[in-house]
Amino acid sequence: MPVDKDTMIEAIDVNKEYRRAGAIIRALGDINLTIKSGEFVLVQGPTGCGKSTLLNVLSGIDLPDSGKIIFDGENIARAQEARLSKLRRQKIGFVFQDFNLIPTLTAIENIEALLWPTVLREKEIENRAIAALRDVNLLERKDHYPVQMSGGEKQRCGLARAIIHRPRVILADEPTGNLDPESEKQVMDLLKKINKDMETTIIVVTHRGSLSSYASKIIKMDKGVITNIQK
Numbered sequence: 001m002p003v004d005k006d007t008m009i010e011a012i013d014v015n016k017e018y019r020r021a022g023a024i025i026r027a028l029g030d031i032n033l034t035i036k037s038g039e040f041v042l043v044q045g046p047t048g049c050g051k052s053t054l055l056n057v058l059s060g061i062d063l064p065d066s067g068k069i070i071f072d073g074e075n076i077a078r079a080q081e082a083r084l085s086k087l088r089r090q091k092i093g094f095v096f097q098d099f100n101l102i103p104t105l106t107a108i109e110n111i112e113a114l115l116w117p118t119v120l121r122e123k124e125i126e127n128r129a130i131a132a133l134r135d136v137n138l139l140e141r142k143d144h145y146p147v148q149m150s151g152g153e154k155q156r157c158g159l160a161r162a163i164i165h166r167p168r169v170i171l172a173d174e175p176t177g178n179l180d181p182e183s184e185k186q187v188m189d190l191l192k193k194i195n196k197d198m199e200t201t202i203i204v205v206t207h208r209g210s211l212s213s214y215a216s217k218i219i220k221m222d223k224g225v226i227t228n229i230q231k
C-alpha cells in the first residue's frame with residue numbers, strides 16, 4: 001500500500017479495553033481516523049470517553065489490543081518500548097494539564113533537560129532554549145523556578161519544552177484545564193502560531209467546546225467511540 005506523504009498519523013480499527021473490578025471498560029472501540037501533516041486537531045468529549053487513552057495509543061505510550069497505529073509511515077501498534085521511546089523523543093512534543101515541570105529546575109533548565117542526553121554543545125542547547133523561551137514570550141522568566149511562575153507562565157514554559165527538539169507532532173492533553181480564560185487564550189494562540197510557523201501537527205484534547213475555532217478538524221468522542229469528525 002503506498003504511503004500518503006501528507007498523512008502524519010492513522011488509526012485503523014483500534015480497540016482497547018481496561019479491566020477493573022471484574023468489569024470490562026471499552027476505552028477505545030473501532031477507532032478509525034487520519035491526521036494529516038500540519039493539521040490542528042481538537043479531540044472533544046466528556047470525562048471518561050477515552051480522549052487520553054486515544055492520545056496514549058497514538059503516541060505509543062500505551063498499546064492498543066488490536067488495530068494499527070501508523071505514525072509517520074510506521075506501524076507502532078506492536079513496536080518494542082525502545083523503538084517507541086526513541087520515536088517519542090524525536091518526533092513528539094508533549095504538553096500536560098499539570099505542566100509536569102521539574103520543581104528544582106529553572107524555566108530554562110526545564111526546557112534544556114528535554115534534550116539530554118544529547119550530542120549538541122552546551123552553547124547550542126542554551127541558544128535553542130532561549131529561542132524557545134522567546135517564541136512563547138517567556139524570556140524574562142528564564143531563571144525563575146516553577147513555584148515563582150503563574151499557571152499561564154508554567155504552561156508557556158511547557159510549550160517551550162515541547163518545541164525545543166523541533167517535533168513533527170505536539171500532543172496536548174487538556175493543556176488549558178488548569179488555566180484562567182486569558183492564559184487559556186495565550187496558550188491556544190501560541191499553539192496556533194507554532195502550528196503555522198513550524199508546520200507542526202497539533203492534537204489538543206479538551207472537554208471544553210469553546211475552543212473549536214482553533215481547529216482544522218474536530219473529533220468528537222463518547223463512550224470510547226468517535227461519534228463525529230468535523231472539518
Ligand SMILES: Nc1ncnc2c1ncn2[C@@H]1O[C@H](COP(=O)(O)OP(=O)(O)O)[C@@H](O)[C@H]1O
Pocket residue numbers: 018019020025026027045046047048049050051052053054
Ligand atoms: N489504566 C486504566 N485502568 C483502568 N481503567 C482505565 C485506565 N485508564 C483509563 N481507564 C478508563 O477508561 C475510560 C477512558 O479513560 P480516559 O481515556 O482517561 O478518558 P478521558 O481522557 O476522556 O477522560 C474511563 O472509563 C477510564 O476510567
Ligand SMILES: [Mg+2]
Pocket residue numbers: 051052053173
Ligand atoms: Mg483525560
